[in-house]
Amino acid sequence: MTLDIGMLGYRFMGQAHSNAIARLPMFFPDAPDVNRHTLVGRDEEALADAADRFGFENTATDWADAVDEVDVFYNLGPNHLHAEPSIAALDAGVPVFCEKPLAPTLEEAEPMRDAAADADVPAGCAFNYRFVPAIRYAKGLIEDGKLGEIHHVRGRYLQDWLVDPDAPWAWRMDEELAGSGALGDLGAHTIDLVSFLVGSVAGDIDRISGHLQTFVEERPVPDTGETKPVTVDDAYTAQAEFENGAMGSFEASRFANGHKNDHTIEIQGSEGSLKFSLERLNELEYKGSDHRGYETILVTDESDPYLDHWWPPGHVLGWEHTFVHENYEFLSAVADGGEFHPSFEDAYEVQEILDAIERSDETGEWVALG
Numbered sequence: 001m002t003l004d005i006g007m008l009g010y011r012f013m014g015q016a017h018s019n020a021i022a023r024l025p026m027f028f029p030d031a032p033d034v035n036r037h038t039l040v041g042r043d044e045e046a047l048a049d050a051a052d053r054f055g056f057e058n059t060a061t062d063w064a065d066a067v068d069e070v071d072v073f074y075n076l077g078p079n080h081l082h083a084e085p086s087i088a089a090l091d092a093g094v095p096v097f098c099e100k101p102l103a104p105t106l107e108e109a110e111p112m113r114d115a116a117a118d119a120d121v122p123a124g125c126a127f128n129y130r131f132v133p134a135i136r137y138a139k140g141l142i143e144d145g146k147l148g149e150i151h152h153v154r155g156r157y158l159q160d161w162l163v164d165p166d167a168p169w170a171w172r173m174d175e176e177l178a179g180s181g182a183l184g185d186l187g188a189h190t191i192d193l194v195s196f197l198v199g200s201v202a203g204d205i206d207r208i209s210g211h212l213q214t215f216v217e218e219r220p221v222p223d224t225g226e227t228k229p230v231t232v233d234d235a236y237t238a239q240a241e242f243e244n245g246a247m248g249s250f251e252a253s254r255f256a257n258g259h260k261n262d263h264t265i266e267i268q269g270s271e272g273s274l275k276f277s278l279e280r281l282n283e284l285e286y287k288g289s290d291h292r293g294y295e296t297i298l299v300t301d302e303s304d305p306y307l308d309h310w311w312p313p314g315h316v317l318g319w320e321h322t323f324v325h326e327n328y329e330f331l332s333a334v335a336d337g338g339e340f341h342p343s344f345e346d347a348y349e350v351q352e353i354l355d356a357i358e359r360s361d362e363t364g365e366w367v368a369l370g
C-alpha cells in the first residue's frame with residue numbers, strides 16, 4: 001500500500017518534513033511506502049520550485065482541493081492555518097500531522113482536539129524533540145526509577161534572532177496569526193518534553209504562574225518603509241507545581257543574546273539527575289545514586305533509540321534526524337492503524353498550559369489546572 005501525502009507549507013517545516021520523508025526508504029525500510037502527491041501553497045512560482053525540489057508530483061493553491069484527495073495530510077502552515085484544514089481532513093477521515101503549537105489559542109485548539117477524537121485515524125502534532133534519541137534514553141532512565149522521586153524540572157529555550165530592534169516583522173510576531181510569541185513557538189516544545197519525560201512520574205502540573213514580556217513593540221516590514229506592531233511576547237518565564245510537589249521552572253526568549261537554538265532540560269530527583277541540551281543532542285548528562293557528579297553518556301550506540309537505523313557508534317546525528325524519526329512513527333501508525341503520540345489530545349494539554357501561563361500574566365495570580 002502506498003500512502004499519498006498532501007502537504008500544506010513549503011518553507012522551513014515543509015523542507016524539514018520532505019527531507020525526512022525522502023530519507024525513510026533508505027534508512028527505515030519497514031516504513032510504509034509514500035508518494036509525495038500534492039504540495040499546497042499560495043505563491044505559484046515558489047510552490048512549483050519547492051514541489052520540484054521536494055519531489056512532489058502536483059501543486060495546489062487551495063488546501064481544500066487537496067485535503068480529501070490524499071491518504072495523509074501534513075499541515076505545516078502558520079499557526080492560524082492549523083485549525084480549518086486539519087479539521088476538514090479529519091472530518092473526511094484523512095490522518096493529519098500538524099506542526100506545533102496545535103493552534104494560536106486554546107479556543108481554536110478545542111475543535112481540533114474534538115475532530116481528532118471523532119476521527120478513527122491518527123492525528124499527530126509534530127513536537128519533534130520527543131524523537132531525539134537522548135531524550136528517549138532519558139525517558140527510559142526516568143521510567144526505570146533511576147532518578148527516584150522528582151523534585152526539580154527546569155526547561156529553557158533560548159534564541160536571539162529578535163535582539164536587533166531592526167529585525168524584520170514576521171507572522172510569528174502577530175497575535176492573530178501566531179497566538180503567542182516565544183511562549184507558543186518555543187515554550188510549547190518545553191512543556192511537551194516535560195510532560196513526555198516526567199508526566200508519568202511527577203504527574204500533571206497542578207498550578208502555574210507566568211510572566212510575558214515584549215521588549216520591542218514594533219518592527220519594520222521589509223521593502224515598505226513601514227512598521228507593524230509586535231502583538232506577542234518576546235519572552236516568558238513560568239513556575240509550576242506538579243501533582244507530586246515537584247517544582248518546575250520554564251523560560252523561553254527570542255532576546256537571549258548569544259543563544260541560537262539553546263533548548264535545555266534539567267531534572268533532579270532523590271536518586272539521580274539528568275541534563276540535556278539540544279545544541280549537544282547526541283549527549284545526555286546523568287548523575288546516578290552511586291556517582292559524585294554527572295557523567296556524559298554519548299547516545300549513539302546501536303542499542304540506543306533509533307540508532308540501529310543509522311551509523312556506527314560516535315557517528316553523530318543532527319536536528320533533521322528528529323523529523324525522520326517522527327515521520328517514521330507517524331506514517332507507521334497511519335499504515336498499521338496504530339496510535340501516535342504526541343496526539344492532538346496531548347498537544348491540547350500543552351495548549352492548556354500555555355493558556356494558563358497567559359492568564360496568569362494577565363491577572364498576576366497563580367492559575368490552577370483541572
Ligand code: SOE
Pocket residue numbers: 159185186261
Ligand atoms: C523558531 O525560531 C523555531 O524555528 C521554532 O518555530 C521551531 O519549532 C524550533 O524547533 C526552532 O525554532
